[in-house]
Amino acid sequence: MFCIAAFIVFFILAIFSAAFRPLAAKAWHCVIRRISFRPCDIDFSEELRGKIIGRALRHSPALARFISRWIDWFAAAFVILSVWSLLYVAVAGLDLYVYGTCNPASVESCTLSGEACGVDQAQLTLTQAIRERKPGTWALGPFTRFYETVTRIPDRLRSWDPASFVSPSATYYHPFDPAKPTALEIVDPGCRFCKKLTGNLERAGIPERHNLTYLLYPIPAGEKYKFQNSLLMASYLEATKRVPLRRNPSAIPPDWQLLLKLFADAGSGADLQTRFNIAFTRAGAETTLQSLLREIGYSETQVKEIARRAASPETAASIAEQRRIVEQEVRTIKIPTLLIGGRRYDRVVSESTLHSYVLSP
Amino acid sequence: MGFFRTASGRQTAKRPEGFEYLGSGDCYFDTACQSLRPQPVIDAELRYYREYNACGGRVKHEWGQRVDETVASARQKLLELTGKSEKDYAVAFTLNTTYGINLVLGQLPPEGIRSIVTSEIEHNSVFLPSITWSRGAGVKRIILKREDDGTLMTAGTDLKDAIVIVSTLSNIDGRGLPNAKEIAAAVHGGNGLLLLDAAQHFGHEPEGMKGIDFDAAFGSGHKMYAPSIGFIIIRRTLLRKLQPFFIGGGTVADVHEDSFTLLSGPVDEHSVLEPGLQNWAGIVGLNAAMDWMKSARPMGKDPSAYERELASELRRRLRAIPRVKMINAGTPGPVMSFFVEGLDAHKLAIYLSEQRIMCRSGHFCCHHYLQHTCGYPPLLRMSLGLHNTHADIERCAEVLASILKTF
Numbered sequence: 001m002f003c004i005a006a007f008i009v010f011f012i013l014a015i016f017s018a019a020f021r022p023l024a025a026k027a028w029h030c031v032i033r034r035i036s037f038r039p040c041d042i043d044f045s046e047e048l049r050g051k052i053i054g055r056a057l058r059h060s061p062a063l064a065r066f067i068s069r070w071i072d073w074f075a076a077a078f079v080i081l082s083v084w085s086l087l088y089v090a091v092a093g094l095d096l097y098v099y100g101t102c103n104p105a106s107v108e109s110c111t112l113s114g115e116a117c118g119v120d121q122a123q124l125t126l127t128q129a130i131r132e133r134k135p136g137t138w139a140l141g142p143f144t145r146f147y148e149t150v151t152r153i154p155d156r157l158r159s160w161d162p163a164s165f166v167s168p169s170a171t172y173y174h175p176f177d178p179a180k181p182t183a184l185e186i187v188d189p190g191c192r193f194c195k196k197l198t199g200n201l202e203r204a205g206i207p208e209r210h211n212l213t214y215l216l217y218p219i220p221a222g223e224k225y226k227f228q229n230s231l232l233m234a235s236y237l238e239a240t241k242r243v244p245l246r247r248n249p250s251a252i253p254p255d256w257q258l259l260l261k262l263f264a265d266a267g268s269g270a271d272l273q274t275r276f277n278i279a280f281t282r283a284g285a286e287t288t289l290q291s292l293l294r295e296i297g298y299s300e301t302q303v304k305e306i307a308r309r310a311a312s313p314e315t316a317a318s319i320a321e322q323r324r325i326v327e328q329e330v331r332t333i334k335i336p337t338l339l340i341g342g343r344r345y346d347r348v349v350s351e352s353t354l355h356s357y358v359l360s361p
Numbered sequence: 362m363g364f365f366r367t368a369s370g371r372q373t374a375k376r377p378e379g380f381e382y383l384g385s386g387d388c389y390f391d392t393a394c395q396s397l398r399p400q401p402v403i404d405a406e407l408r409y410y411r412e413y414n415a416c417g418g419r420v421k422h423e424w425g426q427r428v429d430e431t432v433a434s435a436r437q438k439l440l441e442l443t444g445k446s447e448k449d450y451a452v453a454f455t456l457n458t459t460y461g462i463n464l465v466l467g468q469l470p471p472e473g474i475r476s477i478v479t480s481e482i483e484h485n486s487v488f489l490p491s492i493t494w495s496r497g498a499g500v501k502r503i504i505l506k507r508e509d510d511g512t513l514m515t516a517g518t519d520l521k522d523a524i525v526i527v528s529t530l531s532n533i534d535g536r537g538l539p540n541a542k543e544i545a546a547a548v549h550g551g552n553g554l555l556l557l558d559a560a561q562h563f564g565h566e567p568e569g570m571k572g573i574d575f576d577a578a579f580g581s582g583h584k585m586y587a588p589s590i591g592f593i594i595i596r597r598t599l600l601r602k603l604q605p606f607f608i609g610g611g612t613v614a615d616v617h618e619d620s621f622t623l624l625s626g627p628v629d630e631h632s633v634l635e636p637g638l639q640n641w642a643g644i645v646g647l648n649a650a651m652d653w654m655k656s657a658r659p660m661g662k663d664p665s666a667y668e669r670e671l672a673s674e675l676r677r678r679l680r681a682i683p684r685v686k687m688i689n690a691g692t693p694g695p696v697m698s699f700f701v702e703g704l705d706a707h708k709l710a711i712y713l714s715e716q717r718i719m720c721r722s723g724h725f726c727c728h729h730y731l732q733h734t735c736g737y738p739p740l741l742r743m744s745l746g747l748h749n750t751h752a753d754i755e756r757c758a759e760v761l762a763s764i765l766k767t768f
Contacts, residue, residue, distance in 0.1 A: 043707075047707075054716070058716065064767055
């Protein structure tokens with residue numbers, strides 16, 4: 001084990017400094033002997049061990065004695081941790097390629113995930129694992145999804161046709177034009193990155209060159225939702241689709257108008273989305289949504305109708321269907337997800353990138 | 362003058378003159394392998410490189426002639442060290458002692474030789490060539506025992522027409538060859554040859570070689586405060602017997618299409634053992650080292666007496682440390698070896714090295730005797746030189762005792 005530990009250390013050091021390469025080569029020779037069940041090169045192994053213990057002797061004989069006694073255990077622990085770390089990094093790398101995040105269980109904890117709201121999975125923390133006496137489950141956690149991750153590799157290589165994932169209740173930013181390609185955005189009305197992506201889409205002119213539509217996906221979090229009023233907002237958006245606006249001067253469908261109002265920036269103070277997420281009770285949120293509907297131009301009767309429909313099984317079924325599409329067909333774990341031009345983005349896409357789809361849709 | 366500290370941090374004695382450059386706290390106890398070079402030797406070698414960095418060997422220019430003069434001086438000093446005359450003996454420079462022994466034995470024809478005799482404690486530089494020579498010549502090989510004081514036990518052995526090749530100072534435990542003169546008489550009485558491995562001897566008791574009637578003595582400059590270089594002091598009659606096979610540049614007087622004439626005569630005879638370009642800087646350094654040894658007065662004392670004093674103290678201190686098992690503890694030599702019960706000598710050498718104490722571990726190229734005859738585990742060897750001080754010994758003993766308390 002000592003040779004293997006030495007090889008790991010010197011291999012890493014040798015990457016950065018040629019001075020360590022002969023030592024790495026010696027250690028490798030030793031590892032080869034080990035894995036072919038021959039004794040490790042005594043000169044190298046003992047010399048290295050002796051140097052470590054000898055150096056400890058300079059400071060404290062007790063420390064040297066302690067190291068001498070436990071050095072093989074330390075080496076074994078080091079090798080196990082190194083191998084575990086290496087596999088963890090490999091799995092994380094694969095996750096990054098497949099899901100766009102190095103930690104699918106907690107997307108926000110991976111700085112490489114980009115700007116997105118994660119669809120968090122149940123994850124056993126180290127403290128929970130210790131408390132529940134399941135350290136093995138915790139240690140193997142990253143690898144349990146491995147099979148599923150591998151099966152999703154083709155998702156990264158395929159061409160995505162947004163039209164195939166449009167919901168039966170879909171509306172388009174501008175009236176549907178069969179001559180234009182479709183672009184699909186998966187949104188959670190509570191996710192600030194969805195707000196950012198929608199803004200980028202508008203500014204890049206995507207709605208003018210594409211049939212832009214969306215799927216509603218309030219991100220689940222256990223029995224509840226990641227953002228406390230996401231489902232309510234989604235229900236109102238879905239219900240709004242079913243109640244026509246008598247006079248609509250903007251020509252943008254009313255549900256889109258409601259979505260854009262939810263994503264509007266505040267002049268000062270907290271914006272509306274933030275207030276929905278952290279300030280409003282359900283009643284307050286509903287009152288605000290109804291107020292927004294009135295601003296769009298709905299009559300009081302229509303607002304009541306939308307409120308009734310928002311709570312109806314029909315709306316719930318439609319949202320459930322969209323959730324099914326997201327979870328079982330698109331299989332994303334990061335919101336927003338944008339399908340455009342045959343590609344899939346599981347994060348906020350910059351305005352400049354989106355602009356390229358305008359130039360050559 | 363350099364000062365250094367013991368393990369307790371106390372500032373102690375100065376270094377002997379010539380070794381002031383040594384780092385404080387550095388304790389070197391591996392002189393049996395290679396001695397440290399005093400500053401005058403380093404200076405002489407540096408001066409050669411800077412002032413007359415040329416070939417020797419009958420060169421007509423000034424620098425070359427200066428090299429030739431220095432080389433001739435080194436040859437003369439080696440003869441003086443052993444009390445031999447230029448008329449009877451020649452001096453040749455080689456790579457090292459092992460190389461010299463092989464060069465002579467390898468070119469020595471077996472005619473008239475009935476046996477090759479050596480001793481069990483010999484370094485591989487003697488042991489192995491004696492095996493190969495015996496095999497090649499088809500001559501029996503005899504291995505004799507040595508007393509604890511190094512006396513070669515020749516009783517009952519027929520030394521007639523024998524090559525006797527033994528060391529004059531052991532690299533294991535410093536035992537000498539007190540009966541060297543008697544052996545020489547017996548060997549020469551039987552028309553044989555006495556070849557001496559004096560590699561350890563020249564650095565410690567060079568005067569002890571005087572009066573021994575040897576046919577060839579082999580030494581190493583790097584064990585006597587000089588750069589890495591070997592030498593052979595060889596009786597001219599033996600030199601003329603050699604059948605040269607390792608020849609080329611610098612060895613011939615004339616060359617024809619299918620024949621050549623080797624250099625001969627008292628001035629050039631040695632050249633048959635010096636094929637090719639020589640280590641001129643090494644010879645220059647050796648010349649300076651012999652001057653330095655002659656004038657050295659470490660701590661104002663006679664070098665041999667000073668070394669004996671150090672050896673005596675080191676031996677006393679080592680014997681006082683529990684678990685230290687000394688080899689041939691009764692021998693008052695400058696080289697001593699021991700093992701520690703329950704602690705591998707290689708590990709111990711590394712632990713000591715980390716405390717800046719340099720000692721040798723292993724079987725010191727004496728595998729036959731230490732490993733197979735005596736069955737010793739790897740040993741730790743401490744060998745003294747004129748750079749060592751009492752403070753070195755004090756510090757080493759303190760550290761060693763501390764390590765052995767820990768493990």
